[in-house]
Amino acid sequence: MLIDNDVNQGDLKVIIAKVLRYWYLYPICVLMFTGMGIVYQKYSQPVYSVGAKIVVHQQERGTIDPTRFFSGYELFSGRTNFENSLITLQSRPLLEKVFEKLDFNVAYFRQELFYEREIFNNVPFQVVLDKNTPQLTNTKFSLKILNSKEYQLELEEAEGEIYDFSKQSIIESVTGLTISKKYRFGDVVESENYKFVVLLKEGIDVKKSMKHDFNFEVKSNQQLARDYYGRLSLTPTSREASAINVTMVTYNIRKGMAFLDAYLKTVIEDNLDNKNHIAQSTVAYIDQQLTEVYDSLDLAERSLQQFQSKEQVLDVNMKASQIYESIRQIEIERSAKESQIQYLQFLNNSFSSGDEDTEYSLTTVSDLGNQVLNDLLNEYISLTARKRQLIENNQGKSPRIKDLDFQIRNLRNTILVNLEYAYDAANNELSRINRRMSSLNAQLNTLPETQRNLVGYERNFRLHDATYIYLMEKRAEAQIAKIANLPDYEVFDYPSFAGIQSPKRMRIMMFTIFLGLLIPTIFILIYETFFERFNDVDDFQLEFNLPVMGQIFKVPGNNKQLFENKELIIYQESFRKLRSNIDFFNWKHDKGRVLLVTSTIPGEGKSFCSYNLTSAFAALGKKTLLLDFDLRKGGLSFEFFDDKERGHGMTEVMSKQKELKDVIRTSDNELSFDYITCGAFPPNPSELIENENTEKLLEELREQYDFIIIDSAPVSLTSEGSVLSKFSDMVLYVLRMKHTMKKDFKNGINELKVEDHKTSVVLNNIKVNRQKYYYGNYYSKK
Numbered sequence: 001m002l003i004d005n006d007v008n009q010g011d012l013k014v015i016i017a018k019v020l021r022y023w024y025l026y027p028i029c030v031l032m033f034t035g036m037g038i039v040y041q042k043y044s045q046p047v048y049s050v051g052a053k054i055v056v057h058q059q060e061r062g063t064i065d066p067t068r069f070f071s072g073y074e075l076f077s078g079r080t081n082f083e084n085s086l087i088t089l090q091s092r093p094l095l096e097k098v099f100e101k102l103d104f105n106v107a108y109f110r111q112e113l114f115y116e117r118e119i120f121n122n123v124p125f126q127v128v129l130d131k132n133t134p135q136l137t138n139t140k141f142s143l144k145i146l147n148s149k150e151y152q153l154e155l156e157e158a159e160g161e162i163y164d165f166s167k168q169s170i171i172e173s174v175t176g177l178t179i180s181k182k183y184r185f186g187d188v189v190e191s192e193n194y195k196f197v198v199l200l201k202e203g204i205d206v207k208k209s210m211k212h213d214f215n216f217e218v219k220s221n222q223q224l225a226r227d228y229y230g231r232l233s234l235t236p237t238s239r240e241a242s243a244i245n246v247t248m249v250t251y252n253i254r255k256g257m258a259f260l261d262a263y264l265k266t267v268i269e270d271n272l273d274n275k276n277h278i279a280q281s282t283v284a285y286i287d288q289q290l291t292e293v294y295d296s297l298d299l300a301e302r303s304l305q306q307f308q309s310k311e312q313v314l315d316v317n318m319k320a321s322q323i324y325e326s327i328r329q330i331e332i333e334r335s336a337k338e339s340q341i342q343y344l345q346f347l348n349n350s351f352s353s354g355d356e357d358t359e360y361s362l363t364t365v366s367d368l369g370n371q372v373l374n375d376l377l378n379e380y381i382s383l384t385a386r387k388r389q390l391i392e393n394n395q396g397k398s399p400r401i402k403d404l405d406f407q408i409r410n411l412r413n414t415i416l417v418n419l420e421y422a423y424d425a426a427n428n429e430l431s432r433i434n435r436r437m438s439s440l441n442a443q444l445n446t447l448p449e450t451q452r453n454l455v456g457y458e459r460n461f462r463l464h465d466a467t468y469i470y471l472m473e474k475r476a477e478a479q480i481a482k483i484a485n486l487p488d489y490e491v492f493d494y495p496s497f498a499g500i501q502s503p504k505r506m507r508i509m510m511f512t513i514f515l516g517l518l519i520p521t522i523f524i525l526i527y528e529t530f531f532e533r534f535n536d537v538d539d540f541q542l543e544f545n546l547p548v549m550g551q552i553f554k555v556p557g558n559n560k561q562l563f564e565n566k567e568l569i570i571y572q573e574s575f576r577k578l579r580s581n582i583d584f585f586n587w588k589h590d591k592g593r594v595l596l597v598t599s600t601i602p603g604e605g606k607s608f609c610s611y612n613l614t615s616a617f618a619a620l621g622k623k624t625l626l627l628d629f630d631l632r633k634g635g636l637s638f639e640f641f642d643d644k645e646r647g648h649g650m651t652e653v654m655s656k657q658k659e660l661k662d663v664i665r666t667s668d669n670e671l672s673f674d675y676i677t678c679g680a681f682p683p684n685p686s687e688l689i690e691n692e693n694t695e696k697l698l699e700e701l702r703e704q705y706d707f708i709i710i711d712s713a714p715v716s717l718t719s720e721g722s723v724l725s726k727f728s729d730m731v732l733y734v735l736r737m738k739h740t741m742k743k744d745f746k747n748g749i750n751e752l753k754v755e756d757h758k759t760s761v762v763l764n765n766i767k768v769n770r771q772k773y774y775y776g777n778y779y780s781k782k
Contacts, residue, residue: 021535022524030516037512040503045115047501050256051247052264053237053493056085057486082242085488086234088389089244089267095225095232098266102259104224105129109140111213120255124209125151125185126199127216131165133195136177137223140215143198146182148206151198153189155179162193163220194218228259243492249501260495268487274385275487286475293468300461327440331463334433336470337426344423347377351412351419373418380415383408534737534745537763543742546749549732549760550578552609553768560608560640563615564669570768572616575609578762579616585730586757592702596728597762598712598721600748604736605764607636610711613732618673622706625664626675629712629724631685634678636711641665641677649679653697654688660700674705685713689720698727716748731758737765 088094099105108123109116124145129135139160144152159175174193183189185200196218200206219227231250237243246264250256387404395401534540537551552574555562562568562575587593597613599606607630614626628636631651652658653676663676682688701708710728715721725731731752735745752759 019521019524021539022520025520025524026517029520030513033512033516033519034509037508041505041508043112043114044503045112045117045251046503048250048253048256049247049498049501050250050253050260050495051245051493051498052260052491052495054244054246054264054267055490055492056082056242056244057488057490082236084386084389086236086244087395089246089489090229090232090234092222092225092229094266094270095228095263096221097270098259098263099221099224101262101266104255104259105219105221107217107219109215109217111215116215118251118255120252120258123214124201124204124206125214126201127218128197128199129165129218130195130197133190134162134164134171134193135196135218136160136174136194137163137218137220139177140217141179143214143216145200145206145209145212145214147210148185148200150182150184151200152182153179153198163218163223165220168220168222232263247498253497257495257497264491264495267489268491271487271489283475286471290468290471290475293471297461297465297468300463300465303460323440323443327437328462328466330433330437330440332466332470334430334437335463335467337430337433341423341426341430344419344426348416348419348423351416370418370422373415373422376411376415376418380408380411383411528742530743532742534735534740534742534763536737537766540735540761540763544745544761546733547760548763549581550574550762551766552578552605552762552764554737554765560611561615561669562612563619563671572612574766575612575616578613579620582730585760588729589702591706592704592708593706593730594698594702594708594710594728596710596712596721596724596731597734598725598731598752599714599734599736600716600740600744601714602633602635602717604714604734604740606714606734607639607711609732609734609762609764610636610709611640614673614675614707614709615671617707617709618667618671623704624673624707624709625701625705626673627708627710628676628678629689629710629720631678631682631688631720632713632718634681637677641675649677651679651682651688653679654691654693655682656693660697686719686723690723694724695727714748715751716744722752725752725758728758730760732760732762734762734764737763737767739765 106127106129108119108127110119111117125143137160139155139158142154144154146152155177156179157175158177159173160177161173162171163169164171177193183198185198187197189196189198228248231248233245233247233249235245235247237245246260248256248260250259383404387401387408390398390401390404537548541548553571555568555571559565559568559571562572582595595613597606597610610626614624617624626636627650628634629650630636637649648658648663650663653660653663663679664674665676667673667675698708710724712721712724733749733752749759
């Protein structure tokens with residue numbers, strides 16, 4: 001007979017019944033885990049979160065920028081990309097710049113009961129590093145304040161890295177460092193691996209500080225940047241907005257807010273520095289040109305003054321003035337054109353050489369007079385700036401680098417073509433200006449010599465003066481662009497406390513309650529599945545759809561032969577009810593009915609039930625035979641018939657050593673039923689029972705008896721029970737409460753392999769309640 005285990009185990013009703021049976025485990029586990037959660041919250045290291053918000057101002061292509069109304073608008077930075085900002089704002093080089101503004105190279109800790117608490121402002125002492133000497137980093141020194149003058153420094157089998165602050169590099173790694181020494185505050189603590197001074201701060205409570213153990217650790221800016229890199233988080237506030245949530249996990253709120261404040265300032269300053277780089281380069285270039293022009297202007301001014309004093313000439317006639325004015329305008333135009341040609345030549349050489357730093361050299365000293373070329377140069381600056389940001393963020397192998405390189409190469413070629421065209425056009429224009437200048441010079445030569453000389457000196461002076469004014473205007477434009485420049489980032493929510501990262505009280509409490517419900521449930525299901533025994537009748541009927549033929553009450557003491565003790569009437573009644581239920585079975589034979597009694601494992605009362613059921617049929621006057629077919633142990637023979645001498649029995653009959661009539665015995669009590677003991681233990685009981693003689697023997701016995709009750713070996717240990725079930729009309733499977741395991745019962749029923757209608761269960765060791773016991777005794781009185 002097979003049982004569908006999946007259906008039984010998946011039955012919601014079964015699961016609920018199992019859970020309710022052990023309801024008391026739930027409050028116990030909930031209280032236990034809740035207590036553990038409270039203890040964890042009290043003694044675990046708190047982790048905090050501080051946050052701020054910044055806005056990224058984006059300039060999209062094609063939008064109108066008000067700075068374009070200024071001459072020199074090209075000096076303003078290009079567009080800002082929001083996605084790139086999320087990457088660049090978390091770069092390690094940027095974090096290193098932040099720590100250059102902060103004194104975070106020494107971290108302080110106070111030893112608590114179960115963890116170290118990082119302290120910041122309320123540190124009773126200060127460690128002053130000598131950064132000209134290599135220092136031991138990534139190692140915690142233990143410090144105990146002994147009094148207001150002394151402290152104890154400890155370092156036991158420590159390992160760390162020797163860092164040179166002057167060279168900003170790690171020299172070596174060391175291990176096995178040990179210190180245990182008293183120092184006075186202010187003394188130099190020095191070795192080949194470190195050098196520092198510990199100072200006691202003024203105004204502290206020394207006695208209170210003496211109760212605590214302190215630790216401190218030295219770290220470089222690079223090491224701090226690596227540590228803080230994973231603790232800093234940047235996320236968009238929403239999909240539509242260009243604002244960023246800047247969140248940082250910290251073990252000390254004040255220290256975290258100090259870092260975040262310095263971080264935001266560094267972000268804005270660094271962004272402005274990058275945007276002002278071109279304007280600063282332009283101003284520097286113009287300053288260099290102004291120095292040269294100023295010297296020429298000074299020389300021209302002195303020459304004019306000397307000529308006027310010597311010749312006593314203060315002015316020229318109207319015609320000479322007109323010629324001079326025309327020449328002056330043409331000279332200014334030629335100077336501007338030559339400057340433009342020079343700048344075009346400079347750009348052509350820069351782009352032709354393939355210089356990666358070309359964007360640093362782009363200035364706007366001359367107006368190129370070509371809007372297309374100006375746009376191409378601005379696009380080139382934007383692309384190279386994006387590439388530089390990716391490289392600074394250690395993304396040199398990113399696929400975006402290859403894409404940018406491809407765009408930059410194509411843009412270079414386009415710029416070179418436009419530069420060549422602009423250069424040719426500027427040369428043609430310069431030739432036309434030179435022809436006009438030659439014509440005016442010819443007219444000037446017709447003037448008197450003194451006037452011509454005066455015009456020449458004035459022309460030279462005014463030419464240099466105009467050039468100087470032009471350069472000063474351009475320098476002013478560059479300075480305006482620099483001053484008017486705004487950062488791409490704006491802080492609109494300053495650093496503030498954002499909550500406790502861990503331990504989260506509500507989450508821990510919910511989790512502990514969940515564990516308090518989950519653990520007992522898992523325990524109950526596992527215990528029920530693999531270790532649980534049957535508790536009562538309802539427990540059996542809830543999980544197994546098998547007919548229960550009878551319920552045998554738990555007998556007090558060591559009483560086994562119930563029908564021979566008149567004081568055990570209520571327990572006899574349970575076998576009488578079992579006998580009555582068997583009578584209602586759909587028997588195939590009116591006489592010679594064979595009942596097989598078996599169980600899962602030894603000790604379930606199989607022999608006890610066989611004996612007393614036989615006694616019940618005998619008490620009714622039925623001719624009954626009890627067979628001990630447990631040829632391995634013979635528990636029925638030894639416990640109920642005291643067959644210590646192992647007389648002749650089933651073994652001898654099955655092996656044809658004895659005749660059937662020679663082994664049949666009659667009980668010596670008033671019930672008078674026949675029985676056959678097991679006999680000698682054979683070496684091959686399975687082969688002996690599976691022999692065809694078994695069926696012949698039972699057919700012979702059917703002719704002589706009304707009921708033949710077979711006591712066999714447990715089905716989970718031997719195969720005899722399955723063999724005998726083939727020759728039986730009914731199988732009574734004995735199950736003992738509080739003893740039989742559910743999983744063993746399932747396996748035993750499946751191993752029996754008999755038709756459903758032939759198998760019934762006898763529930764043994766049922767506890768008698770007080771009501772049944774009272775009525776049983778009442779009706780048993782005569």
